Amino acid sequence: MTRTVFLTDSQWSLIEQLMPPAAAKGGRPFQDHRRVVEGIIYRYRTGTPWRDLPESFGPWQTVWKRHHRFSGDGTWDKILTELLSQADAARLIEWEASVDSTVNRAHQHGTNLGRATGATSNYTNLLVEPPDHAIGRSRGGLTTKIHALCDANMRPLVLLLGTGQGGDSPMFPHVMSSLRVPRRGTGRPRTKPDRTLADKAYASQANRKLLCDRGIQAVIPEKSDHIANRKRRGGKGGQPPGFDKEAYKRRNVIERCFQAFKQWRGIATRYDKLAVNYRGGVILRTITI
Structure with missing residues (x-):
C-alpha cells in the first residue's frame, strides 16, 4: 500500500468482477473503476475534503458522484454481500456474533443541512435518506451511531446507522433482521448466528425473547436492577437467564472491529452531509476488512 494506492491486485480482482458495467446502456462510459475506488478509499482513509483529492484520482466531482451513486443504488451492499457469501462458502465466517454500537462525532461541515428532529433512524430503508440524516444530539454534541x-x-x-442519542436496545431487532448471507448454490440465505454476544444495554426481556424464539443462544449479562427486581418478587421472579461467562469474554471482537473502522479518519469523524453517503463509506471500509 502507498499513500494513494490501498488495494493490492489480488484484492482488486475480487472487487472488479462485482463492479457495474463500464458503460451504462445509452449513457456515457464510466472512467476507470479502480482509480475512482482508490480515490474514494483515500478520501475516507484520510478524511480530506472531496475537493482536495489528489489529481491522480481524476476530477473530484467524478469520485464523489461515483460514491454517491454506488451508495444509493446498493452497489457497495451488493459487493459486500457477495464477499460474505464467498467467505461463508470457504468456512471463514464463525457464526458467534457480537453486537454493539459506536458513537461518531459529526463535523460541522456535515451538519449544515436542515433536518427533522427526533430519534428516528435509517433502518427502514438503507438506500433512502432519512429526514434526520441519522444525526442527533447526545452528550458529545451532534453525533451518529454505527x-x-x-x-x-x-x-x-x-x-446500520442511527442518531447519536438513540438507544441500542430498540435497534437490536433491526440489526438481527438485517443479517442475510446468501449460500453458494442452493439453499436459503443464512439469517441467524449460533449465539449472540451483547452487553447490558441489550438485556431487555424483549431482546432475550427474540433470540429465544429464533433458536439463538443469548449471551447477555443481567442488569443489576433486573436482578434486584427478580429477587424482590421471590418465587414469582423466575430463574435468572442463562449466561456463559467464558463466551462473553470473546465479545471484545466487536470493540476491535470498531477500532479497525476508526483507523479511517473519514469514518471516525463524520464529514458527510448525507447518511446514505456516510454509510456507503462504512460499507466500503467493511469491504476492505
Whole structure:
C-alpha cells in the first residue's frame, strides 16, 4: 500500500468482477473503476475534503458522484454481500456474533443541512435518506451511531446507522433482521448466528425473547436492577437467564472491529452531509476488512 494506492491486485480482482458495467446502456462510459475506488478509499482513509483529492484520482466531482451513486443504488451492499457469501462458502465466517454500537462525532461541515428532529433512524430503508440524516444530539454534541454485528473473526456482517442519542436496545431487532448471507448454490440465505454476544444495554426481556424464539443462544449479562427486581418478587421472579461467562469474554471482537473502522479518519469523524453517503463509506471500509 502507498499513500494513494490501498488495494493490492489480488484484492482488486475480487472487487472488479462485482463492479457495474463500464458503460451504462445509452449513457456515457464510466472512467476507470479502480482509480475512482482508490480515490474514494483515500478520501475516507484520510478524511480530506472531496475537493482536495489528489489529481491522480481524476476530477473530484467524478469520485464523489461515483460514491454517491454506488451508495444509493446498493452497489457497495451488493459487493459486500457477495464477499460474505464467498467467505461463508470457504468456512471463514464463525457464526458467534457480537453486537454493539459506536458513537461518531459529526463535523460541522456535515451538519449544515436542515433536518427533522427526533430519534428516528435509517433502518427502514438503507438506500433512502432519512429526514434526520441519522444525526442527533447526545452528550458529545451532534453525533451518529454505527450499529454493527460481527462474527468471531471480527468480520462485520451488519451495519446500520442511527442518531447519536438513540438507544441500542430498540435497534437490536433491526440489526438481527438485517443479517442475510446468501449460500453458494442452493439453499436459503443464512439469517441467524449460533449465539449472540451483547452487553447490558441489550438485556431487555424483549431482546432475550427474540433470540429465544429464533433458536439463538443469548449471551447477555443481567442488569443489576433486573436482578434486584427478580429477587424482590421471590418465587414469582423466575430463574435468572442463562449466561456463559467464558463466551462473553470473546465479545471484545466487536470493540476491535470498531477500532479497525476508526483507523479511517473519514469514518471516525463524520464529514458527510448525507447518511446514505456516510454509510456507503462504512460499507466500503467493511469491504476492505
